Amino acid sequence: xxxxxxxxxxxxxxxxxxxxxxxxxxxxxxxxxxxxxxxxxxxxxxxxxxxxxxxxxxxxxxxxxxxxxxxxxxxxxxxxxxxxxxxxxxxxxxxxxxxxxxxxxxxxxxxxxxxxxxxxxxxxxxxxxxxxxxxxxxxxxxxxxxxxxxxxxxxxxxxxxxxxxxxxxxxxxxxxxxxxxxxxxxxxxxxx
Numbered sequence: 001x002x003x004x005x006x007x008x009x010x011x012x013x014x015x016x017x018x019x020x021x022x023x024x025x026x027x028x029x030x031x032x033x034x035x036x037x038x039x040x041x042x043x044x045x046x047x048x049x050x051x052x053x054x055x056x057x058x059x060x061x062x063x064x065x066x067x068x069x070x071x072x073x074x075x076x077x078x079x080x081x082x083x084x085x086x087x088x089x090x091x092x093x094x095x096x097x098x099x100x101x102x103x104x105x106x107x108x109x110x111x112x113x114x115x116x117x118x119x120x121x122x123x124x125x126x127x128x129x130x131x132x133x134x135x136x137x138x139x140x141x142x143x144x145x146x147x148x149x150x151x152x153x154x155x156x157x158x159x160x161x162x163x164x165x166x167x168x169x170x171x172x173x174x175x176x177x178x179x180x181x182x183x184x185x186x187x188x189x190x191x192x
Contacts (some may be wrong), residue, residue: 055098103108
């Protein structure tokens, strides 16, 4: 990690010229968030003295509200591990450099920083842990360290138990049959 510089650009600054392969870390999404009320994008950019931009990561601060204290707070959200130039061999070390800068800046501005949708289930685990991050199991995440396929891990008994648990908790499913039903669903989804 010699001869690199890590810079952070906020929504009011112009980004340097860079290529991207991942929409979630693109200039386009950065600009969209910059024009959206309540969202404050930050692009973390790693540059080398000779090769230009090595990688970049988009972090978005969002104002949130809750029924319980703290009533108003901000959170930082990151999708994936960033976008890297081709032929980069030390992605994990560059990710760590961006993570250190991100944590240093966002820890005073946000209640928490959430990183999700990593390309590999254990990507950067050592570096995340070293920076004080910890995993939280969400319902939609079914990562496993086992070498078995998901079909082998989920037995019929487990599936039936999950379905029965959902039914006991009031979960129902239905088919949208009219435009009005779809609009109601969309309003409910947007409110979440």
